[in-house]
Every structure is written in C-alpha cells, then in structure tokens.
Amino acid sequence: MKTLTCINCPIGCLLTVSVDEHENQCIKGNLCKRGIVYAKAELTNPTRTVTSTVRLRNAAVSQLPVKTSSPIPKGTMRACMLALKYIEVSAPVAAGDVIIENVCGTDTDIIATRSMPAITDLHA
Amino acid sequence: MQTVDLAIIGGGPAGMAAAIGAHEQGIEDIVILERENALGGILNQCIHNGFGLHAFKEELTGPEYAERYIRKVTELGIPVKLGTMVLDITPDKEITAVNPKGMLHIRAKAIILAMGCRERPRGALNIPGTRPVGIYTAGTAQKFVNLNGYLPGREVVILGSGDIGLIMARRMTLEGAEVKAVVELMPYSTGLKRNIVQCLDDYDIPLLLSHTVTEIIGRHRIEGVKVSAVDENQMPVPGSEQFISCDTLLLSVGLLPENELSMAADVSLSPVTGGAVVNERLETTTPGIFACGNVLHVHDLVDFVSEESMLAGRNAARYLQNPEPASRREIPIRSGQGVRYTVPSFMDPDTMDEVLTIRFRVNNVYRNCYICLYFDADRVYRRKARILTPGEMESVVLKKEMFTEHKGVSSITITAEEATNA
Ligand SMILES: Cc1cc2nc3c(=O)[nH]c(=O)nc-3n(C[C@H](O)[C@H](O)[C@H](O)COP(=O)(O)OP(=O)(O)OC[C@H]3O[C@@H](n4cnc5c(N)ncnc54)[C@H](O)[C@@H]3O)c2cc1C
Ligand code: SF4
Numbered sequence: 001m002k003t004l005t006c007i008n009c010p011i012g013c014l015l016t017v018s019v020d021e022h023e024n025q026c027i028k029g030n031l032c033k034r035g036i037v038y039a040k041a042e043l044t045n046p047t048r049t050v051t052s053t054v055r056l057r058n059a060a061v062s063q064l065p066v067k068t069s070s071p072i073p074k075g076t077m078r079a080c081m082l083a084l085k086y087i088e089v090s091a092p093v094a095a096g097d098v099i100i101e102n103v104c105g106t107d108t109d110i111i112a113t114r115s116m117p118a119i120t121d122l123h124a
Numbered sequence: 125m126q127t128v129d130l131a132i133i134g135g136g137p138a139g140m141a142a143a144i145g146a147h148e149q150g151i152e153d154i155v156i157l158e159r160e161n162a163l164g165g166i167l168n169q170c171i172h173n174g175f176g177l178h179a180f181k182e183e184l185t186g187p188e189y190a191e192r193y194i195r196k197v198t199e200l201g202i203p204v205k206l207g208t209m210v211l212d213i214t215p216d217k218e219i220t221a222v223n224p225k226g227m228l229h230i231r232a233k234a235i236i237l238a239m240g241c242r243e244r245p246r247g248a249l250n251i252p253g254t255r256p257v258g259i260y261t262a263g264t265a266q267k268f269v270n271l272n273g274y275l276p277g278r279e280v281v282i283l284g285s286g287d288i289g290l291i292m293a294r295r296m297t298l299e300g301a302e303v304k305a306v307v308e309l310m311p312y313s314t315g316l317k318r319n320i321v322q323c324l325d326d327y328d329i330p331l332l333l334s335h336t337v338t339e340i341i342g343r344h345r346i347e348g349v350k351v352s353a354v355d356e357n358q359m360p361v362p363g364s365e366q367f368i369s370c371d372t373l374l375l376s377v378g379l380l381p382e383n384e385l386s387m388a389a390d391v392s393l394s395p396v397t398g399g400a401v402v403n404e405r406l407e408t409t410t411p412g413i414f415a416c417g418n419v420l421h422v423h424d425l426v427d428f429v430s431e432e433s434m435l436a437g438r439n440a441a442r443y444l445q446n447p448e449p450a451s452r453r454e455i456p457i458r459s460g461q462g463v464r465y466t467v468p469s470f471m472d473p474d475t476m477d478e479v480l481t482i483r484f485r486v487n488n489v490y491r492n493c494y495i496c497l498y499f500d501a502d503r504v505y506r507r508k509a510r511i512l513t514p515g516e517m518e519s520v521v522l523k524k525e526m527f528t529e530h531k532g533v534s535s536i537t538i539t540a541e542e543a544t545n546a
Contacts, residue, residue, distance in 0.1 A: 005321050011511050012317035031510070048322065051172045051185055052298065053270055060161055063273045065171035065187050074326070081298050095191055113171065114187035 004042055006035040015039045047071035050080050051113070054099060059091035059116040066099055067113050072106045079104045091118040129153035129444050131219055131232035133210050133385065136165020137426050138417020138433040139238035140193040143202045145437025146236075151444055154202050155230070157221055159209035163197065164190035165240055166263070166418075167426065169270045172291050174318070178427035189426060215390040215410050233447075234412045234440045237386055237400065238433065241379040241418040243288075253340035256347075262288040262376035266295070275299050277372025281349050282306045283337050285313035285320075286515075287424065289376025294323035303329045304368050307351055309336045309358055312489055314515035316424070337373070338365060346373055379422045389413055396465040397421040403454065404471035404480050405439040406432070412447065414440050421467050421483070424517060428483070455536060460498070462486050462540030464514065471536070473527040480522040486512045486540045495520060498537040499530040512540055 004015045015029045017039060027039045041047075049071045056064040072080060080103050089099060093112045100110040130146050132139045135158030143154055162168060167175070170186030177183060180192075197204065208223040217235055221228040243261040260268075260276055266288065268274045278301050282289045285308040293303045306324060311334045313320055324331050332351065338360050339350040353364035381399040383391075391408040392401045399420040400408040407414050416436035417429045454470045464487040471480060490512045497505040497520050504526050512518060520538060527533065 005317060005325070007318035007321050010317060010513060010516055012320075048326070049173050049183070050298075053171060053273065055273060061271050063271055065185060065270065067171075067173060067185055077298075095188060113185040114168070115191060 006038050008034045046074040054087040057090045058118050065113045066110050069109045069111050072108050076104050091116045125229045127231045128155050130234050132156045132236045134238035135163040136240050137429050140197050141430040141433035142236045142437035145434035146441045147200050149438050149441030151441045156204045157208045161206050163194045169267050171270050213385050213389040237415040238417050239382045239419040241381045244378045256342035258346035259373045262292045262374045279370045280372045281370045282374045284376035285315050286376045287315045290315045290319040290323040297327045305330045307332045307335045381419045402468045404468045406436040458537040460537040460539035463538050478524050481519050483519045489513050490540050492543045494541050496539045499533040
C-alpha cells in the first residue's frame with residue numbers, strides 16, 4: 001500500500017493506493033474525482049517542472065532563471081540539473097529564449113524566464 | 125521641489141499594478157520609486173513556478189509574472205526611478221528619497237504605499253545558544269542562490285514551514301545540499317499542500333510538526349541545533365531533545381509588512397496585520413495615502429496582490445479627481461469568531477463600488493464550517509467551507525444591494541463557525 005497527498009486543493013486528501021486480488025488498483029481517501037486523476041498520474045508517470053538558474057555574463061545579476069518548457073518525468077530531474085550546471089549564457093537574453101534544446105532526451109527545452117539586457121545596452 | 129500627481133513607493137507587483145490601475149483612470153503624472161535596480165520586487169528571486177494561476181490561468185515563474193507587468197508599465201510610459209530609496213514621507217505627502225545622483229524631494233498629491241514586507245529576523249525569536257555564522261532567513265538564502273549563484277551551506281535545517289522555507293528546501297536540495305529537516309512549531313504547516321508534497325515529500329525531507337529548535341550550537345560557524353517536540357502549549361517536552369548537525373539554519377518564521385515610512389506619514393497600523401488600517405478604497409488614515417500588496421497585509425498569492433493593487437490605483441485616481449468627497453460614513457468591519465483580521469477594516473456603503481471584496485484570514489484550522497457575514501446581529505450571507513487554514517487568505521464579497529435592507533447598519537462582522545452550531 002502506498003499513500004499520497006492530493007495537491008489539487010487545500011483539503012489535501014490523504015490518498016491510499018492498494019491493489020486488490022484481481023490486480024486492480026484501488027484508490028481511497030479522495031473527496032472528489034480530481035484525487036483519482038492525480039493519484040493515477042503520480043503512480044504511472046509523475047512529472048515536475050524544473051526551475052533553476054544558469055550562469056549569466058554581461059548582465060546586472062550573475063544568474064539567469066530558467067525552467068523546463070513543460071513538466072519532465074521526475075526521474076530525469078537530477079540529470080537535468082546536472083546539464084544546467086555547466087551552462088553559461090551571455091546577455092542580452094529574452095524570456096522564452098531556448099537555452100538547451102531537448103534536455104536529456106525529454107523532448108522538453110530549457111527556456112529563460114527573465115529578460116536581461118546586456119550591461120553595455122544599459123549604459124547606452 | 126518636484127511635484128507629481130501620484131507617487132508610488134515600491135516597484136514590486138503591487139506598485140506596478142497600482143500604477144497601471146491609476147493610469148487606466150486617466151492619471152498620467154505618476155512616478156514609481158524603487159530602491160532596487162529593477163522592477164519586479166521579490167518576484168525576481170522567486171524563480172519557482174506557481175504564480176498567476178488565478179490571474180492568467182497559467183503557471184508562471186515569479187520573473188515571468190513580473191515581466192508581464194513590467195512590459196505593461198513600459199508600454200504605458202509610466203515614469204520609474206530605479207535605485208531610488210525613499211527615506212521619509214510626511215503626512216502632507218512630501219517625499220524624501222536618495223539615489224546615486226543625490227537627494228530627491230517630491231511633493232505628491234496622492235501616494236500609494238507598496239513597499240512589500242520583510243522576513244522576521246531571528247532576534248525576534250529568542251533561541252538560546254550562540255550566535256554563529258550560518259544563520260539566514262529563507263528569503264536571504266533565496267536571494268544568494270537565485271540572484272548571486274552562491275549556495276550558503278551544505279547541511280541545512282529549516283525552522284518554520286512557511287512557503288519560502290519549503291521552496292528553499294527543494295532549491296537547496298537540487299543544488300546539492302542536504303536538507304536534514306524542516307522544523308515547525310505548530311501541529312500543521314502554514315505552507316501550501318502542493319509545496320509540502322513537491323518540495324519535501326519528493327525528496328524525502330522530514331517535516332517535524334510540533335517541534336522547535338531549542339538551542340543553536342557552534343562557536344564560529346553553526347555546527348548543529350537541538351530540536352525538541354513541543355506540547356499543546358508550545359513548550360518543549362523534556363527528554364524529547366535530539367541533536368541535528370548542520371552548517372546552515374534557515375529561518376522561515378513569517379513576514380512582517382515594512383511600515384517605517386507609513387508611520388512617518390502618520391498612518392495608523394493594525395496591531396494584527398502590522399499593515400495600515402484602511403477603508404474600502406484602501407485609503408489609510410492619512411487622506412490621499414493608499415496602501416496595497418504585502419505592505420498592507422501579507423499575501424500568499426501574488427495574483428491577489430495585483431488585483432488589490434489595481435483597485436488602490438483606481439481609487440487614488442478617483443481621489444485625485446475629487447479629493448474631498450461628501451461626508452463619509454465609516455462602518456467598521458469586525459473580525460468575529462474564528463477570524464484573525466479583515467482588510468479593509470472600515471467601509472462606506474454610499475461610496476462603495478457595486479461589489480467589494482473583503483479579504484481575511486482565520487486564526488486556526490477549521491473543517492466543515494461556515495463563513496458568515498453579519499450586518500449588526502443579522503446574518504446576511506453564509507457559505508460552507510470544507511477547510512479553512514490560517515495559511516490561505518479567504519474572501520467574502522459585499523454587494524451594494526445588501527445594504528438596501530440594512531440602511532442603518534452600524535457594524536459588519538465576519539465569522540468562521542463550526543457547521544454543527546450554524
Ligand atoms: C520568498 C517568497 C516566495 C513567494 N512565493 C510565492 C508563490 O509561489 N506564489 C505566489 O503567488 N506568491 C508567492 N509569494 C508572494 C508574492 O511574491 C508576494 O505576495 C508579492 O511579491 C508581494 O508584492 P509587493 O509588491 O507587495 O511586494 P514586493 O514584491 O516585496 O515589492 C516591494 C518593492 O518595494 C521596494 N521598496 C521597499 N521599500 C522601499 C523604499 N523605502 N524605497 C523604495 N522602494 C522600496 C522593494 O525593493 C520591492 O521591490 C512569495 C513571496 C515571497 C517573499
Ligand atoms: S481529492 Fe478533491 S477534495 Fe481531496 S484534495 Fe484532491 S482535489 Fe481536494
């Protein structure tokens with residue numbers, strides 16, 4: 001048996017998942033249907049959006065915030081973080097710019113989430 | 125001295141939305157004064173996602189949410205002075221500020237306070253033990269990691285389970301630190317469920333509810349903390365103490381509105397929220413000075429900050445167009461049973477819009493209860509709520525028509541009542 005907390009609303013139902021004698025999954029503890037949908041997704045393919053930063057040169061701050069353009073499988077998060085570790089970007093950057101294409105074979109891009117002018121532009 | 129119709133103090137989400145709201149009502153002589161070198165406020169360091177679900181029906185990161193408003197402010201051509209720190213505001217709306225070019229004196233016809241909040245520092249907490257290096261507020265750590273690219277430590281204990289602490293537990297874990305525990309005094313977390321699941325459970329970080337840090341150990345750098353269980357009176361339980369070694373302690377024990385300037389301007393503050401006392405137009409006790417966003421009361425969702433602040437901007441515009449309205453009624457809005465505070469705390473049914481949203485927080489966790497609205501002793505509205513928690517701001521909507529049957533109402537009360545006796 002496994003337990004999960006539904007995150008779709010502040011009630012936060014504690015969902016218990018068990019398998020009956022016919023190998024059917026049985027989800028209990030939800031107060032509404034969204035709990036079932038959530039538990040199924042969490043059990044089959046849990047995904048998360050990764051947000052982090054990469055090094056930024058030629059800008060007023062040294063870090064550029066980035067995210068995966070869509071949620072990626074939970075199991076690939078570590079590899080994704082590692083891929084970000086050695087990236088360095090130079091301003092100017094616009095929010096939405098692709099920083100890494102198809103990160104770790106997830107079919108998801110890493111994109112910038114903040115626009116940063118180059119320092120030279122700032123003084124122009 | 126420079127003069128301006130409307131000066132806005134702070135260029136975070138509140139200040140930007142207030143400026144846009146005022147501009148939409150035809151006020152163009154505006155200036156936003158912001159001490160940092162960029163607009164966006166605290167959102168610039170909140171790189172995680174979860175912003176904008178209410179306002180845009182999209183999940184944005186903090187910087188993305190901010191950028192939508194920055195673009196709007198720029199498009200409208202609203203003047204902004206960055207790197208400009210406001211030092212003083214007088215009750216007759218003279219502003220003193222400083223920036224790299226020197227001192228600035230501005231006389232404004234109306235002012236909107238949008239300075240945000242600051243984290244409660246540890247001094248307010250009285251933990252026994254030494255005062256070594258390695259103790260930061262969670263927000264300071266967030267700034268180090270997300271803006272400066274500097275990880276403040278490798279073995280972390282977090283005191284307080286507010287959202288910022290939870291977010292930082294995940295952030296530091298992803299950056300390679302080990303978060304050993306999140307310690308929460310109350311029997312529940314004030315953080316969002318979603319953050320508990322995605323920031324703690326995902327990484328098997330223990331959340332110790334009804335626990336607190338009873339001692340800090342370490343001479344130069346922090347070496348560890350003693351953690352104890354607490355009883356229902358929040359007193360440490362003898363014998364429950366355990367030692368957790370760590371090189372960093374993050375404090376996420378709440379936020380306080382940043383109101384030194386408001387006090388200088390003779391604005392009355394609420395002892396409960398730490399923010400200004402306002403009427404339904406979000407006007408403080410000093411006429412022509414308005415407040416919105418986290419400086420008014422601490423918000424958990426930026427979407428509501430933007431909504432509230434647009435309203436403050438529109439009302440400031442209205443004030444500028446007609447500074448002295450006909451005599452005003454001030455009906456108090458009281459926090460009844462189960463309710464910790466309401467914003468606004470006064471209202472005038474004659475000058476209100478068709479609808480008025482009253483935001484409030486409850487003082488405990490309540491299940492299966494009713495949110496009730498009373499005009500004097502008459503209940504005029506109630507709604508069932510499955511769960512109410514202090515961590516989530518609630519609201520009720522007052523409609524102008526409610527007053528047609530209650531013309532002489534002298535006070536309005538909001539309560540959270542258990543369903544059994546309702
Ligand atoms: C760490 C953290 C995490 C959060 N996470 C979430 C989340 O996941 N989802 C969500 O919806 N909301 C979240 N919030 C809440 C949301 O970000 C805030 O409610 C919102 O930013 C408040 O906006 P504000 O404009 O009132 O304050 P701020 O964003 O703090 O802006 C205030 C501005 O005023 C400026 N200022 C202050 N004093 C002066 C002065 N004297 N002179 C000039 N300028 C001054 C400051 O520099 C700052 O730019 C989070 C908040 C924090 C603190
Ligand atoms: S199952 Fe339904 S009621 Fe329960 S937490 Fe999820 S969304 Fe909320």
